[in-house]
Amino acid sequence: MATGALRGPDLRHVAHAGREAGRSGVVVAARVGYAARAAVYAVIGVLALMLAAGHGGRTTDTHGAVVEVARQPFGSVLLVLLGVGLLAFAVWRFVQAVLDVEGKGRSGKALVTRLVFAGSGVIHASLAMFAFNLLRGHAHRGRGTQGMTAELMSKPFxxxxxxxxxxxxxxxxxxxxxxxxxxxxxxxxxLTGLAARRRTWVERISKAGVAARAVVFLLVGVFFIQAAIQADPGEAGGLGEALGTLAAQPFGPWLLGLVAAGLVAYAVYQLLVARYRHIATP
Incomplete structure (x- = not known):
């Protein structure tokens, strides 16, 4: 046997170490990714809160949140961190979709769930690339919701x-x-080990955040249906347009402020997920 050649037990040890490193990498990617999502939703929510309170601010979407990060002091550093975090989340979503680490299975419902994971991975990878391109000065936001709706509407049916x-x-x-x-x-x-009072606040913040995000998605869905009925891609809209619609309603600042506070709560929920979620590994 050549000097330094690996024996069977050594090979098994190396393989085991490799698997453990891979599992640790998945866990880190997931936790970093959830934290990056928290940052994006925090920016969206805070900007909308400022608008509702009459202190500047604006309604925007995830791309607009990335642009806002770039405008901050040390924006280049923050963009790198955000881009890496979003890319890490995309990796986690692809692991969920392809490797089925959470045991969804192959039923119809499970395949749909895994397809949603994959779609989320593509979206977050695209957003990460937008952050990196913005860093290089070559950012392009693409067609946007209305552009994609127009292209979809040009197809048969x-x-x-x-x-x-x-x-x-x-x-x-x-x-x-x-x-x-x-x-x-x-x-x-x-959440085992958390004091009862702290656990109660975790539950309240999580529920408020998910409900507020659901309001935004509900409006986005309505926009798509309006676009379909009127055959007008201009009726479609994304997250920013949904928040803008709330601001334009009677008692708009109050409605916008309520949902914006909920989006900030969603950002906190994502941080809680980054900290406390059980991350399944291959």
């Missing part, structure tokens, strides 16, 4: 497809409302 997207988004919003009402988002959090 385009109006039906746009309407179907609206129905799916509304269905997701309803599912989020149900999760908030039943507290299901807390099931994967390891």
């Amino acid at each position: 385009g109006q039906v497809l746009v309407g179907a997207v609206g129905v799916v988004v509304i269905g997701f919003a309803v599912q989020q409302f149900m999760q908030a009402a039943q507290g299901k988002m807390l099931e994967k959090l390891s």
